[in-house]
Amino acid sequence: MYEGIVQELIDELGHLPGIGPKSAQRIAFHILQTQTFDVTRLANVLLEVREKVRFCSICGNVSEQQTCTICRDPRRDPSLICVVEEAKDVVAIERTREFRGLYHVLGGAISPIDGIGPDDLSIRQLMQRLADSTVHEVIIATDPNLEGEATATYLSRLLNTLEIRVTRLASGLPVGGDLEYADEVTLGRAFEGRRVVGA
């Protein structure tokens, strides 16, 4: 145990994902000992981020305005919607430069073990976006793991009741992995090879 505030810093850092007690200690000492490290700047960015960042009212992506830069961009194709689990996935897909449509961020995946059902995701908002006939294709780009596949199956059944082409990213993504960790080429291939799902 350290004296007061040092231990508090270690505890706070330890609440971050992927940071165990040893990493928290190492980071805390880096902050304490490195004169060049601008702790004020990190603190201010932390405060600013919570204050400034909203989620796009259309697609659920992170945004500093009411709607995100992608939804506001008139060059994007509004007839295509790519459905992803997290805002991180939007950035991963944007990096491929393969996709010029819009996104829909679900906010997670169906996972009965974690108590996450369809109602906990922004599926209702997705259905509202599909209510007019603007959208011709929905590309389901949930993670290629158990929860992602379950979500894809659920969505494809739901969307196949509509007059919309429903596709799923091709295999080519390593099974059991996380979409956000896929390299650009693999992810680009997966876009090219997307196939119609359902009957």
Next chain:
Amino acid sequence: MYEGIVQELIDELGHLPGIGPKSAQRIAFHILQTQTFDVTRLANVLLEVREKVRFCSICGNVSEQQTCTICRDPRRDPSLICVVEEAKDVVAIERTREFRGLYHVLGGAISPIDGIGPDDLSIRQLMQRLADSTVHEVIIATDPNLEGEATATYLSRLLNTLEIRVTRLASGLPVGGDLEYADEVTLGRAFEGRRVVGA
């Protein structure tokens, strides 16, 4: 790339030790998305830590006052000084409850490759502490690696000119470990340092 402030947060987090771009992104999204995460608290602790925390003017340990809690503690034995590389090592040793003397934090180890020589460490301050005859034993507890050993050798030569007992922590097999997994150097040290057991 993310919009403005989100990317700034990812960049700032990426400057922390052991945090790569992917970890920085994951932490940033955790901060953004987890409503229960108290970002204001983390920001305030960061600011407070830089403002409050000093290094003990006697031993170099972290402290919220001019001198640290260990140097101020009258129950500690001032005739024993344990020399360590970093303040982190003080906490590790304190956890053993084996040592009741005082510490001296060098602020690193001699490493010609990194351009760190004896003058970059608080060796002069250590010699000043040994100037009166209070201290009877100096225990060198630098890391058992190349830099730590070099530092220990340097210190032991320097200190052996004084009338003070100089000792080094024992090297050997880690307790609870498996002999077959020990590296050759450790196993060799364990042989060198073997002791008579029983009566």
